Amino acid sequence: MSEWLVYRGNGEPAPGRIDLLPEPPDWRRFDGEPLDEYPVPDIDSASVRRLGKRPPLPVQDARTIELINAALYLRRPLLVTGEPGSGKSTLAHALAHELALGRVLHWPVVSRTELKSGLYAYDAIARLQDAQISRSGVSAEPGVDAGRQDVSLGRYIRLGPLGTALLPSKRPRVLLIDELDKSDIDLPNDLLNVMEEGEYAIPELERISDRPAQATVEVLTDDGLRAPVTAGRVRCCAFPIIVMTSNGEREFPAPLLRRCIQLHLDPPRGKRLAAMVQAHFGEGADRTNRDLVDLFSTDSAGVPRPADQLLNAIFLTHHVAPPNSPQRTELARMLMGSLDPGQG
Ligand SMILES: Nc1ncnc2c1ncn2[C@@H]1O[C@H](COP(=O)(O)OP(=O)(O)OP(=O)(O)O)[C@@H](O)[C@H]1O
Ligand SMILES: [Mg+2]
Numbered sequence: 311m312s313e314w315l316v317y318r319g320n321g322e323p324a325p326g327r328i329d330l331l332p333e334p335p336d337w338r339r340f341d342g343e344p345l346d347e348y349p350v351p352d353i354d355s356a357s358v359r360r361l362g363k364r365p366p367l368p369v370q371d372a373r374t375i376e377l378i379n380a381a382l383y384l385r386r387p388l389l390v391t392g393e394p395g396s397g398k399s400t401l402a403h404a405l406a407h408e409l410a411l412g413r414v415l416h417w418p419v420v421s422r423t424e425l426k427s428g429l430y431a432y433d434a435i436a437r438l439q440d441a442q443i444s445r446s447g448v449s450a451e452p453g454v455d456a457g458r459q460d461v462s463l464g465r466y467i468r469l470g471p472l473g474t475a476l477l478p479s480k481r482p483r484v485l486l487i488d489e490l491d492k493s494d495i496d497l498p499n500d501l502l503n504v505m506e507e508g509e510y511a512i513p514e515l516e517r518i519s520d521r522p523a524q525a526t527v528e529v530l531t532d533d534g535l536r537a538p539v540t541a542g543r544v545r546c547c548a549f550p551i552i553v554m555t556s557n558g559e560r561e562f563p564a565p566l567l568r569r570c571i572q573l574h575l576d577p578p579r580g581k582r583l584a585a586m587v588q589a590h591f592g593e594g595a596d597r598t599n600r601d602l603v604d605l606f607s608t609d610s611a612g613v614p615r616p617a618d619q620l621l622n623a624i625f626l627t628h629h630v631a632p633p634n635s636p637q638r639t640e641l642a643r644m645l646m647g648s649l650d651p652g653q654g
Contacts, residue, residue, distance in 0.1 A: 314383075317378050321404065328409045332383065345537060346480070348479055350412035354413050357407055360403045361400065370401075370404075378405070387571070392577070393616070394616050396617070402416075403486075411483060412484075415483055419490050419493045419497065420489075428472035429469070429470055430467055430469045433467075463518060468529065469537070476504070489556065491558065499566070512539060515542030525541060527539055577617065586617055601639065602623050605643070626645065
């Protein structure tokens with residue numbers, strides 16, 4: 311029954327398991343010419359910080375894992391909701407870690423975020439300055455002949471996290487669009503089109519693509535590397551694994567919801583909480599910190615609390631007081647306040 315699961319949520323890196331994913335449905339097939347030589351950077355410290363350093367353990371329940379796999383099979387974004395601290399953002403890192411898909415592309419959304427900033431940025435001012443320096447013959451960079459300074463357009467275009475995720479790599483990249491509910495009203499609608507088509511244009515490059523030697527231009531990516539873009543268009547090959555998170559601060563339009571797999575994460579309790587504690591503090595840490603785990607689980611009077619509070623309490627009390635001492639419980643209680651302003 312569980313054989314179809316490509317992502318198993320057991321935290322063991324399984325390089326190559328993503329290649330077992332069957333072909334996409336016809337309506338989610340994208341035909342970008344694959345970029346063979348783009349070196350995807352390894353998973354970075356942002357993921358280690360969230361997942362912990364010890365061998366990770368199963369943190370998600372069976373239904374969650376099935377929904378995640380449904381999104382992988384259907385090449386659809388995941389829209390993850392849940393209380394603060396329920397593990398929404400960390401899910402993207404867990405996917406990249408287990409499926410060995412390299413660095414997570416992170417796009418944090420705020421009210422001013424526009425679609426274009428996720429796709430690419432063009433620094434026209436820097437290019438103008440460099441061109442002026444080049445004409446004046448006085449170089450700002452020691453050892454560089456100002457007259458020969460490279461002011462080609464591609465040097466001044468940097469792809470954003472979404473723009474980089476849509477580069478035509480053979481294996482999907484993991485993209486975290488964090489806190490989409492903080493965006494202004496237009497962003498979810500603007501995203502729809504890009505996620506439906508799996509491609510976007512860079513008009514600055516489209517305009518010059520008929521000039522000699524300008525059809526393919528190298529641009530900077532969100533990874534800080536260079537990638538070629540042909541005719542000013544980027545079209546994906548493997549659709550990225552997109553995790554969009556929301557704290558439910560507002561409703562999303564129905565057309566977006568229809569195109570996502572919706573996943574609600576409950577706050578971690580019981581086995582999931584024990585797994586999380588062990589991921590950060592080592593095997594058996596859930597047992598040695600039983601007093602705090604129990605306090606966290608039973609003392610919240612039904613009000614949700616983020617798992618970070620338990621992790622913080624274990625870390626801090628470990629330095630200041632022995633297990634089961636009143637001082638330890640006191641400190642832990644202080645850190646484990648409710649997020650509801652009306653409650654203690
Ligand atoms: N799979 C996991 N393994 C280890 N630790 C985890 C895992 N999932 C979540 N955590 C830990 O739980 C805490 C909360 O997770 P996370 O920040 O992902 O929650 P969130 O739902 O995104 O919260 P918010 O809505 O406030 O952004 C973090 O400290 C993280 O390290
Ligand atoms: Mg988060």
